[in-house]
Amino acid sequence: GPKVLQIPSHQIIDMGQMVTLNCDPVSNHLYFYWYKQILGQQMEFLVNFYNGKVMEKSKLFKDQFSVERPDGSYFTLKIQPTALEDSAVYFCASSSGLNTEVFFGKGTRLTVV
Amino acid sequence: QQQVRQSPQSLTVWEGETAILNCSYEDSTFNYFPWYQQFPGEGPALLISISSVSDKKEDGRFTIFFNKREKKLSLHITDSQPGDSATYFCAANAQGLTFGLGTRVSVFP
Numbered sequence: 469g470p471k472v473l474q475i476p477s478h479q480i481i482d483m484g485q486m487v488t489l490n491c492d493p494v495s496n497h498l499y500f501y502w503y504k505q506i507l508g509q510q511m512e513f514l515v516n517f518y519n520g521k522v523m524e525k526s527k528l529f530k531d532q533f534s535v536e537r538p539d540g541s542y543f544t545l546k547i548q549p550t551a552l553e554d555s556a557v558y559f560c561a562s563s564s565g566l567n568t569e570v571f572f573g574k575g576t577r578l579t580v581v
Numbered sequence: 582q583q584q585v586r587q588s589p590q591s592l593t594v595w596e597g598e599t600a601i602l603n604c605s606y607e608d609s610t611f612n613y614f615p616w617y618q619q620f621p622g623e624g625p626a627l628l629i630s631i632s633s634v635s636d637k638k639e640d641g642r643f644t645i646f647f648n649k650r651e652k653k654l655s656l657h658i659t660d661s662q663p664g665d666s667a668t669y670f671c672a673a674n675a676q677g678l679t680f681g682l683g684t685r686v687s688v689f690p
Contacts, residue, residue, distance in 0.1 A: 472624070501677045511617075511625065513671060513682040524677065559624050567613045567632075567674050574626030 470494040472558050476540075480579045485536035486548035489576045491560030493543055500543045501561040501570065502535065504528060511559065517543065550580045584608060585673050587681035594688055597635045600658040602684045605669030609652065611673040614657050616645065617680070628669070631655070661688045 473492040481487045492499050502514040515525040517535055532551070535542040543562075547554055557575040586605045594600045604614070612633040617625035631638040631645045631654065638645045642661075647654045656666055668685045674676040 499677075501628070503677075503680075506623065506667065508619075510682045511672075511678075513677050513679060516677040561624075561677075569615070569627050569630075570678055572617075572626065574624050 470497075470571050472560055472562055472571050474558075474573035474576050476576060477574065478577045478579070480581060481550055483552055483580050484549045486546065487550055487578065489540040489545040489558050489560070489578070490560075491544065491573060493560065493562035494564075494571055497562035497571075499523075499563045499566065500535075500537065501563075502545050503559040503561065503572075504556045505559060505575070508554045511546050514545075514558075517537075547578075550578075552580050554578060555580045583681050583682070584675060585613075585681040586670055587671050589684060590680070590682070591685040593618070594661050594686070596661060596663060596688055598661050600661050600686055600688070602656040602669055602671070602686070603653070604655065604681055605651075606665045606673050607652070607675070608675060610686045611675060613674040614645070614647065614654055615672050615678065616643075617670040617672060619670065619683075625670060658686070661686075663688050663690050671676050 475490045500517040504512045514529045534546045559575045561572045563570045588603045615630035616628045618628040619625040629640045629643045632689045642659045668683045671681045671682045
């Protein structure tokens with residue numbers, strides 16, 4: 469089936485540094501999402517993105533977070549600067565429309581030390 | 582405040598039994614409810630979904646029962662198999678998708 473690819477699968481970074489998480493969404497999808505999951509617990513919505521713009525963001529989407537998809541390439545989540553509490557698995561997802569199936573990647577495990 | 586609630590937090594059944602997972606929600610404007618299955622180290626994958634115009638949706642051994650008046654739904658897994666052992670998330674269409682906390686299901690042979 470359709471696949472969302474996330475690169476890298478695991479990243480370790482020093483607190484205060486910048487990190488960029490990359491996502492290659494399903495090719496014909498128009499809506500893109502980032503979710504945060506800690507310790508296999510709840511999937512928490514961070515942001516969704518459509519037509520080059522952030523549509524919605526949650527209170528977890530701090531000022532240090534930003535997303536973009538330059539020229540239809542990777543959909544990225546950038547955290548600058550990182551904090552210890554940013555350690556989590558970040559899932560990228562995409563869908564062709566609203567209320568259609570949302571496909572998730574395998575996640576990037578971010579460890580901030 | 583949790584907009585989507587799930588119970589129980591964990592559930593253990595024997596192979597062949599029916600597992601029943603519960604979900605409730607707050608916002609009456611929600612109209613699409615997917616259930617996602619997640620295995621350790623993987624992303625969630627859509628298992629089955631229902632819209633608020635239906636009261637039942639069946640797909641093989643998985644059935645959703647939906648009660649719009651009470652804002653409740655449940656996922657029934659009949660003839661449970663060890664391969665069904667996973668975490669199951671109920672979600673609703675808010676902010677992309679809003680997930681419940683999940684139910685961890687263990688099926689023992």
